[in-house]
Amino acid sequence: MQLYNTLSAEERAELIDQAGKQRLTLSFYAYAKIENPQQFRNELFLAWDKLDALGRIYVAHEGINAQMSVPADNFEAFRETLEVYDFMKGIRLNVAVEQDDHSFLKLTIKVRHKIVADGLNDETFDVTNKGIHLKAKEFNQILEDPNTIVVDFRNHYESEIGHFKGAITPDVETFRESLPIINDQLQNHKEDKNLVMYCTGGIRCEKASAYFKHQGFKNVYQLEGGIIQYAKQIKEEGLESKFIGKNFVFDNRLGERITEDIVSQCHQCGKPCDNHTNCANDGCHLLFIQCDECKAAMENCCSTECLETTHLPLAEQVKLRKGKQVGNKVFRKGKSENLKFKHSGDSRTMLEQAKQLTDVALDVVPKVKPIRERVKVKKVLIGKAEHYFVKAQVGQFLIENNELKIGDKIIISGPTTGNEELILEKMLVNGKEIEVAKQGDKVTFEVPFRIRLSDRLFKIISK
Known part of the structure; x- marks a missing residue:
C-alpha cells in the first residue's frame, strides 16, 4: 500500500506538462474531532493519489487544513472524497483567483498537534463561540465605520505585499506571536470598537475570533473565507476592492494578484516590486522580495555571500552547511541585515503602526502576467x-x-x-x-x- 510520493518535483512537473490538462489550486479547512489522525491521513492519501491531487495538508485531532492542486477533470471526484466524512459535507472550497498548474508538485499530508500553530490551550475557552462572519460587501461596509479596528492576522512577509487599507499589520513572524500582542495593545477598546479580522483563507480567524471573545471583546467580526473568497466575491459582484496589492499564498506561486497596485519594494534595490524569491543558496533559503533586475544580477540570491557560496563546488557547499540549521531557522523571513529596503522591526505600538505599510501604490502592473511563465512547446x-x-x-x-x-x-x-x-x-x-x-x-x-x-x-x- 503506497502512502508516500514516488516521483520528484521535477518528474511530476514534466508529467503535468505532458498531460496538458488544466489544474485548479484550492484550499479548505475544517475544525472537527478526529479520533485517529494517522488513519485519517492514510485514507486521504490513498484516495487523493488516485486522482493525481497534490498539495500540502495538515491533519490533527482538531481537524484538517489543506492547500491543494487538483486536475479540473477530477474536481467533482475530489469533492466526493470529502463528502465521505460528515464534517466535510458541503465544505467551502476556496478556489484560487489565479491558476498555475505547478502550484504544488507533491502530495504531502502530515499529522500535526494542531492544524494551525496558534499556541493556545483550547481547553480554556469555547472555540465554537466565534466572531460574526462577514461577506465582501458587509466587510467593505464595516470598514467605513470609524469605530472599526481592522487587524491583519497574517505575518509581516504576507502583509507587506498586500493588505486592506488602514489595517493594523503586526510585525510578527508567526500567527501565535500576534495574539498576545493584539490582546495587550487593544485592551482599552474591548467594548467601544469593532474588532474586525482577516487572514488568507479564514482559518486563523476561526480560532482567533473565539479567543478574543473569550478575552472580553464585545464586537468581534471576521472575513468569511479570507482574502481568497473576498477577491472572488468583489469580482462577481462588481464591488470596490478595499484590499490593495497581492495576496501571499503558501504554494509555488507565492502570491496571487488582487489589484494591479504594487505597494512594496525590492529588498535589494528599492524598486517597486511585490515578487518573492527564496534565496538560491541551500544554506539560506531566505524568503525576500526581489525584482527581475536583481534576480538576474544576484542569481536569485539575497546577498553577495550567498551568491559566492552557490558558485562553490557542491561538496564545499555541503561542508559549509554541516552542523548548521538551514532555511527559515537561520534567517527571519525577509529580515536579514543584508536587505536594505525592508520596512519592519518598528518599535511603535500597533495602532501607531497602522500606516506603517503604505496604502498608496508605488507602481501599478499594467497587465496581469502569469505567475510562472513556461515555454509552451x-x-x-x-x-x-x-x-x-x-x-x-x-x-x-x-x-x-x-x-x-x-x-x-x-x-x-x-x-x-x-x-x-x-x-x-x-x-x-x-x-x-x-x-x-x-x-x-x-x-x-x-x-x-x-x-x-x-x-x-x-x-x-x-x-
Missing part, C-alpha cells in the same frame, strides 16, 4: 545536469534518453533556472567534438547562465 526529456564550470560557462549533462545532435533546439529547465531555450551549435561528447550524443554519453557545451544539479535537459520536438 512539445518537448522530450533527454538528460540531467551534472556540473557547471563557472569560469568557462560550460555545462555538463548525462544523456539518459533518446539522442542529442548539433542543431537541436533544447530547453534547460529547473525550479531555480526556469525554462531557458538554446540552439545547440557545438558540443563535446565524452571529451570529443562530435555531432551526435546517445544514451549514456556525457556531453558538455556552452551555457550562458548558471545551471544546477536539479536542472533537466529537454529537446524541443515542435512549437
Whole structure:
C-alpha cells in the first residue's frame, strides 16, 4: 500500500506538462474531532493519489487544513472524497483567483498537534463561540465605520505585499506571536470598537475570533473565507476592492494578484516590486522580495555571500552547511541585515503602526502576467545536469534518453533556472567534438547562465 510520493518535483512537473490538462489550486479547512489522525491521513492519501491531487495538508485531532492542486477533470471526484466524512459535507472550497498548474508538485499530508500553530490551550475557552462572519460587501461596509479596528492576522512577509487599507499589520513572524500582542495593545477598546479580522483563507480567524471573545471583546467580526473568497466575491459582484496589492499564498506561486497596485519594494534595490524569491543558496533559503533586475544580477540570491557560496563546488557547499540549521531557522523571513529596503522591526505600538505599510501604490502592473511563465512547446526529456564550470560557462549533462545532435533546439529547465531555450551549435561528447550524443554519453557545451544539479535537459520536438 503506497502512502508516500514516488516521483520528484521535477518528474511530476514534466508529467503535468505532458498531460496538458488544466489544474485548479484550492484550499479548505475544517475544525472537527478526529479520533485517529494517522488513519485519517492514510485514507486521504490513498484516495487523493488516485486522482493525481497534490498539495500540502495538515491533519490533527482538531481537524484538517489543506492547500491543494487538483486536475479540473477530477474536481467533482475530489469533492466526493470529502463528502465521505460528515464534517466535510458541503465544505467551502476556496478556489484560487489565479491558476498555475505547478502550484504544488507533491502530495504531502502530515499529522500535526494542531492544524494551525496558534499556541493556545483550547481547553480554556469555547472555540465554537466565534466572531460574526462577514461577506465582501458587509466587510467593505464595516470598514467605513470609524469605530472599526481592522487587524491583519497574517505575518509581516504576507502583509507587506498586500493588505486592506488602514489595517493594523503586526510585525510578527508567526500567527501565535500576534495574539498576545493584539490582546495587550487593544485592551482599552474591548467594548467601544469593532474588532474586525482577516487572514488568507479564514482559518486563523476561526480560532482567533473565539479567543478574543473569550478575552472580553464585545464586537468581534471576521472575513468569511479570507482574502481568497473576498477577491472572488468583489469580482462577481462588481464591488470596490478595499484590499490593495497581492495576496501571499503558501504554494509555488507565492502570491496571487488582487489589484494591479504594487505597494512594496525590492529588498535589494528599492524598486517597486511585490515578487518573492527564496534565496538560491541551500544554506539560506531566505524568503525576500526581489525584482527581475536583481534576480538576474544576484542569481536569485539575497546577498553577495550567498551568491559566492552557490558558485562553490557542491561538496564545499555541503561542508559549509554541516552542523548548521538551514532555511527559515537561520534567517527571519525577509529580515536579514543584508536587505536594505525592508520596512519592519518598528518599535511603535500597533495602532501607531497602522500606516506603517503604505496604502498608496508605488507602481501599478499594467497587465496581469502569469505567475510562472513556461515555454509552451512539445518537448522530450533527454538528460540531467551534472556540473557547471563557472569560469568557462560550460555545462555538463548525462544523456539518459533518446539522442542529442548539433542543431537541436533544447530547453534547460529547473525550479531555480526556469525554462531557458538554446540552439545547440557545438558540443563535446565524452571529451570529443562530435555531432551526435546517445544514451549514456556525457556531453558538455556552452551555457550562458548558471545551471544546477536539479536542472533537466529537454529537446524541443515542435512549437
